Amino acid sequence: MLTPRRSEQLLTVPEAAARLGLKVSTIRRRILEKRIAVVRIGRAVRIPIEVIDELIEQGWHDPVRLLPGY
Numbered sequence: 769m770l771t772p773r774r775s776e777q778l779l780t781v782p783e784a785a786a787r788l789g790l791k792v793s794t795i796r797r798r799i800l801e802k803r804i805a806v807v808r809i810g811r812a813v814r815i816p817i818e819v820i821d822e823l824i825e826q827g828w829h830d831p832v833r834l835l836p837g838y
Contacts, residue, residue, distance in 0.1 A: 778807055778814035787820055 781799075785792045798804045799813065804823070807814045 777817040779817055779820060781813060781815070784815045784820050788823065 779787065781795050782792050784804075785795045788795070795804065795815075799806055799815075804815060805819055807816060
């Protein structure tokens with residue numbers, strides 16, 4: 769699970785979903801599964817932008833370079 773840090777920017781669930789290109793329901797499910805760390809302010813749920821950036825970084829894969837002659 770990704771852990772939150774002190775953040776200057778907190779995203780709402782719809783903002784996080786848009787940034788990741790996922791459905792809001794997918795983000796909410798991952799929060800319930802404790803796969804995404806959140807900050808709770810009363811009933812409001814916010815996701816630190818660093819958590820979203822870390823998810824993007826973990827999913828990034830450099831393209832495979834083909835060997836010469838293929």
